[in-house]
Amino acid sequence: MIDRKRAWAVVRKDWIEVSRNKQVVAPLVVIPLLFAAVIPAAVILGGNSGILASTITGLQSFLDNLPSRVVPSGYTAEQTVVYAVIVYFMAPFFLIIPVMIATITASSSFVGEKERRTLEGLLYTPLSNRELVLAKVLGSLIPSVLLTWAAFVVYTLIVNVLGSPVMGGVFFPTWTWAVIVVVLVPSVGFLATCLIVAVSGRSTTMQGAQGSALLLVFPIIALVVSQAAGLMLFDVTIALIAAVVLVAIDIAAFRFIVARFDRERIITRL
Amino acid sequence: MKLDQSRPRDTTVAGAPDVAYAHDRTVSASGLSKRFGSREVVADLSFSVARGHAFGLLGPNGSGKTTTVRLLTGLLTPDSGTTRLFGELVSPANADALRRRIGVQTDTSLYETLSARENLRTWGALYGMSRKALSRRIDEVLNVLGLSDRADSLVGELSKGMRQKLAVGRAVIHEPELLFLDEPTAGLDPEASSDLIDYLKQMIRSLDTTVIICTHQLHGLESLCDDIGIIRNGQLLTSGTVDDLLRQKWPKHRYSLTVGGDLQRAQLVVASVTGQDPVVDSDGRLMFSISDERLVPSAVAALVRDDIPVLEVISKRPTIEQFYFATLDEGSNV
Numbered sequence: 001m002i003d004r005k006r007a008w009a010v011v012r013k014d015w016i017e018v019s020r021n022k023q024v025v026a027p028l029v030v031i032p033l034l035f036a037a038v039i040p041a042a043v044i045l046g047g048n049s050g051i052l053a054s055t056i057t058g059l060q061s062f063l064d065n066l067p068s069r070v071v072p073s074g075y076t077a078e079q080t081v082v083y084a085v086i087v088y089f090m091a092p093f094f095l096i097i098p099v100m101i102a103t104i105t106a107s108s109s110f111v112g113e114k115e116r117r118t119l120e121g122l123l124y125t126p127l128s129n130r131e132l133v134l135a136k137v138l139g140s141l142i143p144s145v146l147l148t149w150a151a152f153v154v155y156t157l158i159v160n161v162l163g164s165p166v167m168g169g170v171f172f173p174t175w176t177w178a179v180i181v182v183v184l185v186p187s188v189g190f191l192a193t194c195l196i197v198a199v200s201g202r203s204t205t206m207q208g209a210q211g212s213a214l215l216l217v218f219p220i221i222a223l224v225v226s227q228a229a230g231l232m233l234f235d236v237t238i239a240l241i242a243a244v245v246l247v248a249i250d251i252a253a254f255r256f257i258v259a260r261f262d263r264e265r266i267i268t269r270l
Numbered sequence: 271m272k273l274d275q276s277r278p279r280d281t282t283v284a285g286a287p288d289v290a291y292a293h294d295r296t297v298s299a300s301g302l303s304k305r306f307g308s309r310e311v312v313a314d315l316s317f318s319v320a321r322g323h324a325f326g327l328l329g330p331n332g333s334g335k336t337t338t339v340r341l342l343t344g345l346l347t348p349d350s351g352t353t354r355l356f357g358e359l360v361s362p363a364n365a366d367a368l369r370r371r372i373g374v375q376t377d378t379s380l381y382e383t384l385s386a387r388e389n390l391r392t393w394g395a396l397y398g399m400s401r402k403a404l405s406r407r408i409d410e411v412l413n414v415l416g417l418s419d420r421a422d423s424l425v426g427e428l429s430k431g432m433r434q435k436l437a438v439g440r441a442v443i444h445e446p447e448l449l450f451l452d453e454p455t456a457g458l459d460p461e462a463s464s465d466l467i468d469y470l471k472q473m474i475r476s477l478d479t480t481v482i483i484c485t486h487q488l489h490g491l492e493s494l495c496d497d498i499g500i501i502r503n504g505q506l507l508t509s510g511t512v513d514d515l516l517r518q519k520w521p522k523h524r525y526s527l528t529v530g531g532d533l534q535r536a537q538l539v540v541a542s543v544t545g546q547d548p549v550v551d552s553d554g555r556l557m558f559s560i561s562d563e564r565l566v567p568s569a570v571a572a573l574v575r576d577d578i579p580v581l582e583v584i585s586k587r588p589t590i591e592q593f594y595f596a597t598l599d600e601g602s603n604v
Contacts, residue, residue, distance in 0.1 A: 003398070005395060005398060006395070006396050006398065008395075009392050009395030009396050010392075010396070012392070012395075013381065013384065013388075013392045016383070016384055016388060017381060017383050017384065020383040021383065116379055116381075116382070117378050117379045118378060118379050118380070118381055119378075120376060120378040121374075121376070121378040121379075121380075121440075122396075123345055124343060124345065124369065124372075124374040124376070125369060125393070125396045125397065126366050126367065126369045126370040126396065126397065126398075127366070127396060128366045263345055264345070264346050264347060267340065267345055267346065268306065268346075
């Protein structure tokens with residue numbers, strides 16, 4: 001049985017701490033801005049100039065291998081580039097945002113508590129293992145999802161406003177993006193946070209925990225590479241399959257972490 | 271501020287707790303042992319503390335005090351032995367629920383980027399306090415600890431002493447039935463230390479709180495602790511009520527007597543009454559030890575009859591500090 005009030009007290013405390021830590025806040029602002037504003041603006045304004053394709057690694061390969069069926073018929077070469085990049089190439093990047101944010105906030109809130117010697121105090125309170133793990137996961141997951149969603153809104157505005165002259169009207173978002181943003185972003189963020197919490201029992205520094213958790217980025221980078229190589233396009237079907245798999249992994253990971261949460265090991269390694 | 275002397279006084283006992291009166295005990299530890307690798311940190315520790323009593327667990331650094339607290343609160347699982355809190359056997363299944371009734375102040379840090387008030391609010395919420403009750407209690411605790419004017423200062427901006435007081439405030443925010451304090455007066459100036467001890471005494475008296483205080487700072491403990499235990503290398507060397515332990519260690523009562531007349535004549539008078547030859551110390555006071563305290567008024571009366579003015583009579587009660595060092599010395603010689 002989870003006492004929501006107790007868990008929420010930890011979540012709120014973590015948010016206050018994060019919001020007052022400039023070293024944590026800075027990347028939380030920069031990362032979403034980079035993916036939501038800088039890159040799409042460059043893509044649309046750069047258009048079919050060739051400079052863009054040579055600047056962004058993998059983009060040329062992606063365009064070369066792009067199946068013609070995935071782009072609406074009747075698009076010009078410039079429209080095809082913009083559509084393909086905004087709708088397909090950028091999709092996996094939006095999964096990196098919650099992973100990076102959750103990694104930063106979770107490592108700060110959990111391993112950071114060990115570093116700052118505040119965790120033992122929490123362990124003396126009535127918080128159950130389940131409540132503590134859930135609070136730490138939600139404390140990192142909620143900001144990572146909200147920031148990614150905010151980034152998505154900014155991304156949508158920018159690509160439609162800047163893209164309208166090229167595309168001839170509103171062309172974004174698509175159904176694939178709806179699945180990515182609504183289901184995949186929270187579930188991949190949840191998994192990243194769980195991983196941080198899991199390695200926190202063994203990690204004594206934030207850097208160590210972040211390093212371990214960033215392993216999660218590799219499968220997503222593989223997704224980017226496979227898109228770029230034209231091996232697999234991130235369409236609705238793939239997004240839905242990934243969502244189902246991730247949610248199942250999330251549930252299993254949470255249960256595993258709660259079951260393996262060992263106060264004694266944490267306390268004796270502080 | 272004094273403890274209520276009319277309260278029934280149980281004794282703290284070394285050895286396995288007696289089942290017959292175990293229900294009166296807030297804490298009962300029986301044969302607790304804990305090893306970390308090859309190092310035995312706590313060895314066969316047994317003691318109990320009655321409800322509303324203050325128990326001082328005294329020992330040098332590294333003696334096993336903190337591990338004992340961790341074992342008693344269910345944070346660590348003992349290799350052998352058991353702990354009962356409020357009559358319930360502590361186990362992983364009920365440790366969380368039992369901790370609702372406990373407050374713990376250790377040397378762990380407060381949240382530095384949160385204000386004093388935010389730290390207390392977080393802790394109160396963790397113990398399920400309502401917003402209204404918590405708000406009232408925060409003001410009360412900050413006021414008692416003299417931190418009202420720094421309520422909204424970030425903890426990182428507070429002095430070491432203020433943080434120490436706030437750490438105690440955090441532990442008592444929910445008015446726990448059982449309070450563990452680990453070096454609560456460390457870093458406090460004498461006045462703040464005295465105020466804190468007064469506050470704890472008041473809390474014990476008004477709420478019947480049981481307090482276990484782990485420390486090697488012994489000043490002022492006489493007025494707070496009913497019972498003490500001395501621990502070294504994980505072993506409890508002795509435990510019991512302060513009065514009993516001191517009486518067992520020093521059966522005779524020491525007195526200092528200041529007289530206005532002839533010292534040699536006064537020595538003879540006192541010796542004739544008490545049967546003890548008083549010693550004159552460097553300040554010209556007569557020092558003597560007797561088993562029967564009733565002889566002191568007789569000695570004073572004899573001096574007055576002999577026209578020797580008696581200026582001062584002081585009972586030189588041994589202190590916990592003296593007992594502590596004497597016990598550790600004995601332990602070293604074993």
